[in-house]
Amino acid sequence: DTEVTQTPKHLVMGMTNKKSLKCEQHMGHRAMYWYKQKAKKPPELMFVYSYEKLSINESVPSRFSPECPNSSLLNLHLHALQPEDSALYLCASSQIGGAETQYFGPGTRLLVL
Amino acid sequence: DQQVKQNSPSLSVQEGRISILNCDYTNSMFDYFLWYKKYPAEGPTFLISISSIKDKNEDGRFTVFLNKSAKHLSLHIVPSQPGDSAVYFCATRPWGGSQGNLIFGKGTKLSVKP
Numbered sequence: 001d002t003e004v005t006q007t008p009k010h011l012v013m014g015m016t017n018k019k020s021l022k023c024e025q026h027m028g029h030r031a032m033y034w035y036k037q038k039a040k041k042p043p044e045l046m047f048v049y050s051y052e053k054l055s056i057n058e059s060v061p062s063r064f065s066p067e068c069p070n071s072s073l074l075n076l077h078l079h080a081l082q083p084e085d086s087a088l089y090l091c092a093s094s095q096i097g098g099a100e101t102q103y104f105g106p107g108t109r110l111l112v113l
Numbered sequence: 114d115q116q117v118k119q120n121s122p123s124l125s126v127q128e129g130r131i132s133i134l135n136c137d138y139t140n141s142m143f144d145y146f147l148w149y150k151k152y153p154a155e156g157p158t159f160l161i162s163i164s165s166i167k168d169k170n171e172d173g174r175f176t177v178f179l180n181k182s183a184k185h186l187s188l189h190i191v192p193s194q195p196g197d198s199a200v201y202f203c204a205t206r207p208w209g210g211s212q213g214n215l216i217f218g219k220g221t222k223l224s225v226k227p
Contacts, residue, residue: 004156042202042217043157056214090156100206101147102215104156 003027004105006091012111015081021108023074023091032074033102034066035090043090043104049074050096081112116140119203119218128227132190136203136218139184143205143216148177148188151200151220160201161188193225 004025013019023032031050035043048056049068063085065077074091088109092102118137126132134148144165149157163170163177163186170177176189190197203218 006156040220042219045215088154092156100145101159101162103159104149107154107156109154 004091004093004103006089006105006108008108009106010109010111012113013078013081014113015083017081018077018079020078021076021089021091021110023076023093023105024072025093025103025105026072027093027103028071028095029093029103030071030096031094031100032068033092033094034064034074034076035092035104037088037090037107047076078110081110083112086110086112115219116143117203117205117216117218119201119221121221122219123222123224125224125226126193128195128225129192132188132193132197132223132225134188134190134201134203134221134223136186136188137184138186138205141181141184145206146177146179146186147204147215148175149202149204149217150197151202157202190223193223195225195227198223198225 007022033048034046036046037043045058046060047066052068063080067075088107090107091105094100094102116139147162148160150160151157161172161175161177163179168179179186200220200222202220204215206215
């Protein structure tokens, strides 16, 4: 089983709203990632959690706040987003060490109005 | 400056023929390479990978070739099927790179025509 699940599939929010994206995996992976992907562009890494601790923050604005409650769950809290933040948000997970192949979820399509 | 280049934004192939997707990289420290396939509005699906200690890896219809001296890798799909139509991303990781430091190319859109 190489499944990463993400909810919701689609999200429309205003610039004053607060919302959260959720990601879950049960592969025993101890690294989890958030990526942002705009149309016709490759995924861009936002955050990496290793052993439930934030290990990489790629200079992401503070209106994006990640959280890793346990080894299977990863959240991305959104607050005061801008229209340019509209994108496909992808979660991924991998083992730590060795090949580290990342397995992606289906993504959440976010539209900020 | 792009460290991973997929110079063909698109490729069209007839069903049953071979599809060859190419990827070039700039840094000889990259040690692990992956190909992902992506349908619109879905997450990338891992296809196949290769370590820098190998020059070929095969999985069913998919074969990845690595030419370290040329800093080039390619993905061969034989025979191509209409369901293979998607965007294919090449990705890599520098040796000793920090966790999660995958670098993606811009992708090649493959269209397989019946």
